[in-house]
Amino acid sequence: MPYSFIKNKWGFFALLLSLSALATAQPTPILLRNASFEDDPAISQPPREWYYCGPPEETPPDVQPNEVFGKNQDAHHGYSYLAMVVRDNNTWEAVGQRLLQPLIAGRCYEFSVFLARPVIYQSPSRLTGFLDNYIRPICLRIWGGGPRCDRREILAASPPVKSTDWTKYTFQIQPFEDVHNLVLEAYYLPEKVPYNGGLFLDAASPVFELDCESRQKLLAVRKVVFSQPSNINELEALIQAQLQALTVDSTSGQLSIQYFTDPHGIDRQANIPLWVIAQALQSFTAWKLEIVVPDHPSHSARELANEITRELLAAGLPGKQLKVRTAVKRDKKRTWPLQGRDGLVWARVW
Known part of the structure; x- marks a missing residue:
């Protein structure tokens, strides 16, 4: 089984992520967008993506x-x-x-x-x-x-x-x-x-x-496994690695959603980097995560902030541990210890 190791700036491996396919020739599941019908409760308004x-x-x-x-x-x-x-x-x-x-x-x-x-x-x-x-x-x-x-x-x-x-x-x-x-x-x-x-x-x-005869599923399944951080430095390293893996689709301007199996063998449909962050942070109940989304020509900062919030909450992260917002002018002058690839997001744990 192939593994991908990501080394952080403190010099140790904080993440173990396995994305394994049963067979490359097998079809992947067809994902529905917002399959869990997540949105703000509203009358006479279908959930987003429907x-x-x-x-x-x-x-x-x-x-x-x-x-x-x-x-x-x-x-x-x-x-x-x-x-x-x-x-x-x-x-x-x-x-x-x-x-x-x-x-x-x-x-x-x-x-x-x-x-x-x-x-x-x-x-x-x-x-x-x-x-x-x-x-x-x-x-x-x-x-x-x-x-x-x-x-x-x-x-x-x-x-x-x-x-x-x-x-x-x-x-x-x-x-x-x-x-x-x-x-x-x-x-x-x-x-x-x-x-x-x-x-x-x-x-x-x-x-x-x-398979139309056996009625068995034909699919390639990815399994996500990560090592739970034992201290705040390891937690920051994990979050940094996952923020670097966070991407936005260049066409839709939205986060990618994947189908995978978690370490307990449960099938999931979520954004993998944010799901991993949510699982890890739940063990550090005294700490909070702040994510700031700056303006970007390829997507709406407000929409991306809303998407990130929905994904983290749906992955089980308590709202009291999370703050996601769009960037303001003074944020550009601050030094953010955690950052996404190409400055997609800025973050800190506090």
Whole structure:
């Protein structure tokens, strides 16, 4: 198994990072952008990276949890999730996303997502105008298509989601045509008159290619292993090494997200350098990390600061240990002990 050693300025190795593939010829998973539906809780606003695919005369889905419609479950992963409803006026909600690479016709794939029924979701009925509770069980339908929001082929559908506990649902699909866009749609139970119901979604997986006969996953998996720092000097060395590995995509201006297995054998979908920083810093509860993002022509400093914050929080770093902000004029005159490659970010532990 190959290892990459990074030596820090104090002269010792603080990081052990293994990125191993099972076989270079195997396909990598197709990652969804913001697969955990992370965003600030909001009404009638899909989470970032997902676009609305419902009727234009109706309101888009919501980002939960908030208490506008009643107090509901906490997120299964991260700090937020997607909420969609069906209505008694024969309208329903859906979101979509263009895939980073298409599903190929005739090939077999697997996709999973955690689903739950709302505990309470009070909103006016479209037919009567009176307050109703959108908690009746509904289904998730998964569509594939070409253009944005195209529902050319139904790929899979869940059974009625009755439990208010987060439950993992796994779907195996084999498209008849190439799929460039994926649509997640809330829908009524079969053969039912339109009614008010709701569905929560969180922690969607990548799309894995399967062997169509054995139904086994065909994938290359990277395993991330690092040595936990034992003192503040080693912690700073680890953070410095990871900030040097932090990059922004030149086209999208966004952080890269990878699929990997952590040291405990758990599959993860995150930015690896920030995930490693979050794991290491959690053992130093008395210390805080400040990251400053300067202006850069290739990306928005504010958007990058928000992305870094979301990734570190989703990786389990307590908010009280973190401060991320955009740079101000006086920051350029300061000496920052920790820096990203080409001055992408400046940082300190204090």
